Amino acid sequence: MTETLLEIDDLHVAFDTRAGVVQAVRGVSLTVGRGETLGLVGESGSGKSVTAQAMMGLIDVPGRISGGTVRWCGTPLVGEGVRRAPRNIWGREITMIFQNPMTSLNPLMTIGAQLQEAVRLHLGLRGAAARTRAADLLNAVGISGAARRLDQYPHEFSGGMRQRVMIAMAIASEPRLLIADEPTTALDVTIQAQILELLAELQSQLGLSIILITHDLGIVAGLCHRVAVMYAGQIVETGAVDTMFEQPAHPYTQGLIRSTPLLDACDDRLVAIDGTPPGLLIPPAGCAFQPRCPVATAPCGVPQVLTPTGTGAVACCRAGIDAWKVGAA
Ligand SMILES: Nc1ncnc2c1ncn2[C@@H]1O[C@H](COP(=O)(O)OP(=O)(O)OP(=O)(O)O)[C@@H](O)[C@H]1O
Ligand SMILES: [Mg+2]
Structure with missing residues (x-):
């Protein structure tokens, strides 16, 4: 068995709304091992994004963690009694690509400035070294002509390219776990396939663990080792991907x-x-x-x-x- 990196135990997330308490995540338990790709699938509203946000410490008012724990290599990140998670885990060892990447890039900053900011923050690189690393990252996600591309703004990139940049930003800190929330939903089918291929490549090159969130079981078939199926805030089935497709229970x-x-x-x-x-x-x-x-x-x-x-x-x-x-x- 591979080493367990992330461990979620009986996680509950609730939102206090005017209409009452929305129990969005109701007792989710999951583990992710080193180098493993876990698919988290389920219909819209089943709680996939909220679960991911809880893993990243991003649940904010009116939401709250109403039970359970999230641990990273044994260290509690979220849960009762955890005041503040250790630094350098979120955003560094665990990074996330959000469901709506088009709004995650700053339209007023060049791609290079945004990537250099990420490598300065996470790797402490500045000046020419930061620019070289930023260019390397663009190359790593399959964007050619990196030197020229670094000086361009997000609107000069196509949707698929912007998604590649988001992936570059997410791997800038050399993370061990990447959470990708619907990374291809807004893209056409050909580009979608390319982005999924890129994630698979990065995983084997960098030994990354990935949580791939999608409502599309077809996407997990090619990329994931294990699948967890969510319904109405709960996990209803988990299993190895082949078993899940051959003998769904x-x-x-x-x-x-x-x-x-x-x-x-x-x-x-x-x-x-x-x-x-x-x-x-x-x-x-x-x-x-x-x-x-x-x-x-x-x-x-x-x-x-x-x-x-x-x-x-x-x-x-x-x-x-x-x-x-x-x-x-
Ligand atoms: N800020 C909020 N306030 C109230 N309810 C919320 C809030 N954010 C999420 N929810 C509720 O939590 C539930 C789970 O939402 P979530 O976004 O995790 O679904 P999802 O599985 O990611 O769906 P999709 O496939 O559409 O992205 C939904 O019922 C949603 O309405
Ligand atoms: Mg979602």
Whole structure:
């Protein structure tokens, strides 16, 4: 087993809103090992970004961590009794590419100035050394003509190139874990593939661990070692990526796979999962997927606990049944 870097234990995040308390993350536990790519997937609103923000210490009012811990190499970063996380972990050992990268670059600063600022901050480089390192970073993310590119502004870069710059900024501190929140959603399919390939390359060259957040199971297939599936603020299934695609145990995971266009399943029809996730103001006591599940039964009304499977775990008392086949019969 590889060394565990990040360990999230029973994390809860709540937002105090006028309408009441939104329980966005409800007891998430995850680990990420050295050099591992973990895919975090789930529908919009399932709590992926909030989980990532909690890992980075970015939950702010009206949000709060209402339970659980996040540890980095055994050191608590977030959780009860943690006043201030140690310096030099967030932004240095753990970095993040945000869901909306177009707003993360400063339009008034050249790309070079922004990259040099990052390497000055993290590596203490200044002047010519900082510029050389900034050019190296642009080369590393596949942007050619770096010397000229450094003096350009973000608006002179295409969407795909800006995303490459964001990746360059995120690896400037030579991190050990990169959290990428929907890094390709705003890009067209060809550029999307290039960015994913770049992440895979960087991972093997730099030995990075990556958490890849996406609503698209197809994306995790090519890149991730392990997958965690979120639904309504909880992890409903985890497992090795191959097992997850070959033998998904949770009816929700099975439904997601049925609705994902995969290259080797071109003769299967894609079928969406009817219905919508529950509201999180008053989350259901039992399985949150129950109202949409074709094989739901009385025991689904009580909380479902993650139970170990061959390569991961599943929270479902009907796990392993081919839910959509049985349900359709
Ligand atoms: N500032 C906030 N105030 C109130 N509720 C919030 C806030 N931020 C997030 N939430 C709620 O937390 C839940 C999880 O949101 P999150 O952004 O993590 O979803 P997601 O899985 O990342 O979705 P997407 O795929 O659309 O990015 C949602 O129900 C959302 O409405
Ligand atoms: Mg999100």
